[in-house]
Amino acid sequence: xxxxxxxxxxxxxxxxxxxxxxxxxxxxxxxxxASVQELAKPFKMSLPAISKHLKVLxxxxxxxxxxxAQSRPCRLQTKPIKDAVEWLExxxxxxxxxxxxxxxxxxxxxxxxxxxxxxxxx
Amino acid sequence: xxxxxxxxxxxxxxxxxxxxxxxxxxxxxxxxxASVQELAKPFKMSLPAISKHLKVLxxxxxxxxxxxAQSRPCRLQTKPIKDAVEWLExxxxxxxxxxxxxxxxxxxxxxxxxxxxxxxxx
Numbered sequence: 001x002x003x004x005x006x007x008x009x010x011x012x013x014x015x016x017x018x019x020x021x022x023x024x025x026x027x028x029x030x031x032x033x034a035s036v037q038e039l040a041k042p043f044k045m046s047l048p049a050i051s052k053h054l055k056v057l058x059x060x061x062x063x064x065x066x067x068x069a070q071s072r073p074c075r076l077q078t079k080p081i082k083d084a085v086e087w088l089e090x091x092x093x094x095x096x097x098x099x100x101x102x103x104x105x106x107x108x109x110x111x112x113x114x115x116x117x118x119x120x121x122x
Numbered sequence: 123x124x125x126x127x128x129x130x131x132x133x134x135x136x137x138x139x140x141x142x143x144x145x146x147x148x149x150x151x152x153x154x155x156a157s158v159q160e161l162a163k164p165f166k167m168s169l170p171a172i173s174k175h176l177k178v179l180x181x182x183x184x185x186x187x188x189x190x191a192q193s194r195p196c197r198l199q200t201k202p203i204k205d206a207v208e209w210l211e212x213x214x215x216x217x218x219x220x221x222x223x224x225x226x227x228x229x230x231x232x233x234x235x236x237x238x239x240x241x242x243x244x
Contacts, residue, residue: 014140018133030216081214085207087145092203094152
């Protein structure tokens with residue numbers, strides 16, 4: 001699968017997340033460290049293919065791999081996930097606030113219109 | 123830039139977010155609807171390039187384009203952003219709970235060890 005070549009951290013994070021195998025690996029890692037073999041188990045995939053996915057995850061900073069043990073277990077890193085959530089939440093909030101303001105404005109408009117009509121009827 | 127070919131909604135969302143131009147477009151759209159020309163303004167990019175980015179955003183469901191007006195203004199959709207945040211938050215929480223449990227376990231271990239040492243000294 002061709003990968004985009006992101007130039008910034010946030011793009012790397014989102015690109016790494018844009019694959020169901022990699023997300024399944026991250027989900028597995030929420031239960032604790034795992035070796036490449038353990039991570040590979042649920043997938044019908046060659047070890048080189050698994051290794052490629054892990055490299056994308058490692059490069060994005062979503063996981064780190066121990067330098068000491070021979071199995072070089074993988075573990076999750078929360079900083080990139082946190083940054084991604086922050087970006088999304090910030091923009092979602094901006095947009096929803098805008099929709100709320102629009103709703104409030106329309107409600108106000110409707111109220112004024114009704115008032116005008118009632119005054120005309122008097 | 124070659125794009126991956128995601129097969130599921132969440133992958134499409136993350137792939138669409140993995141580009142600074144597309145994220146800047148989404149950020150602009152939090153301020154309200156905009157035409158393609160308005161969205162293109164801040165970028166030194168050809169209209170076809172802009173159009174390509176918009177198609178990725180539209181296909182992922184992050185934006186929708188009005189079918190009525192001739193300018194077909196773009197507007198943000200929150201459902202895919204919400205789903206992406208939920209996925210990330212869920213897994214971040216699982217991982218952080220795990221780290222908290224590990225911390226608590228280590229603290230307990232340390233406490234027991236100290237108690238044992240104090241009892242031995244008696």
